[in-house]
Amino acid sequence: MKFALMVSEGPYTHQSxxxxxxxxxxxxESGHEIFRVFFYHxxxxxxxxxxxxxxxxxxxxxxxxxxxxEYGLDLVVCVAAAxxxxxxxxxxxxxxxxxxxxxxxxxxxxxxGQLIEAGIEADRLLQxxx
Amino acid sequence: MSEPTVKRFxxxxxxxxxxxxxxxxxxxxxxxxxxxxxxxCMAFIDDGVYQLKKxxxxxxxxxxxxxxxxxxxxxxxxxxxxxxGESLQARGLTEDDLMALTYEDEDDDWAEKPSIRLVSREELxxxxxxxxxxxxx
Numbered sequence: 001m002k003f004a005l006m007v008s009e010g011p012y013t014h015q016s017x018x019x020x021x022x023x024x025x026x027x028x029e030s031g032h033e034i035f036r037v038f039f040y041h042x043x044x045x046x047x048x049x050x051x052x053x054x055x056x057x058x059x060x061x062x063x064x065x066x067x068x069x070e071y072g073l074d075l076v077v078c079v080a081a082a083x084x085x086x087x088x089x090x091x092x093x094x095x096x097x098x099x100x101x102x103x104x105x106x107x108x109x110x111x112x113g114q115l116i117e118a119g120i121e122a123d124r125l126l127q128x129x130x
Numbered sequence: 131m132s133e134p135t136v137k138r139f140x141x142x143x144x145x146x147x148x149x150x151x152x153x154x155x156x157x158x159x160x161x162x163x164x165x166x167x168x169x170x171c172m173a174f175i176d177d178g179v180y181q182l183k184k185x186x187x188x189x190x191x192x193x194x195x196x197x198x199x200x201x202x203x204x205x206x207x208x209x210x211x212x213x214x215g216e217s218l219q220a221r222g223l224t225e226d227d228l229m230a231l232t233y234e235d236e237d238d239d240w241a242e243k244p245s246i247r248l249v250s251r252e253e254l255x256x257x258x259x260x261x262x263x264x265x266x267x
Contacts (some may be wrong), residue, residue: 008152040155040159041151041152041155042151080155080158081155084151111162112158112159112162112163113162113163113165113166115159115265116139116159116162116163116166119137119139119168119262119263119265120135120166120168120263121135125263125265127265127266
């Protein structure tokens, strides 16, 4: 089965990104394909490498990055949602005159078309959020 | 060349237009998604019916009134906006309280037609069953 995932909520505030990560990991380990994980609304906050949770808690952002590294998972942060919330890569930082970037390894910033394409290409698009 | 894939997309809107960002960012998905030439419709249930309320005025809140953007949907070939009658009724609203959203029907000499279609909960349930991709906001 070819899945696509949409994560609609931010990390830690909401469990949906944990659930999405657990689903992605289980699906990949079972030999399924994940076409893309698309982060929207506050879900874009899953993609900042400046996240520094207490050591006895899970590191949600690093977990996504590690999954991307291991499986070549495509993690896409919506550009419009990201701009509103201060999630930014080097190119965007330059374009907007910001003094740094914070996108985490394995994530990339792109447009909403990537979500629609995921809906078209995948057998199932699953949304994780309220 | 194989035919391009056309899937049935439904965007289900079930939250009030203001108070959270979901509605305005959901509308952005519908407008951007229209460029992909899929079979797109939208549904409005629960507090989502307030998104289509006419005469919205957010001036006292400092938050942008984005309701005029719904008028663009018809031009983007998003011509089916299903509004659940039970949700309207529960909120003391009728179709007359909603914006008169229209589209031009290219199969009928570009006649202007209403985009809003009042449906029952049962009818909407059947429509949801027919979809390939459902996103909710």
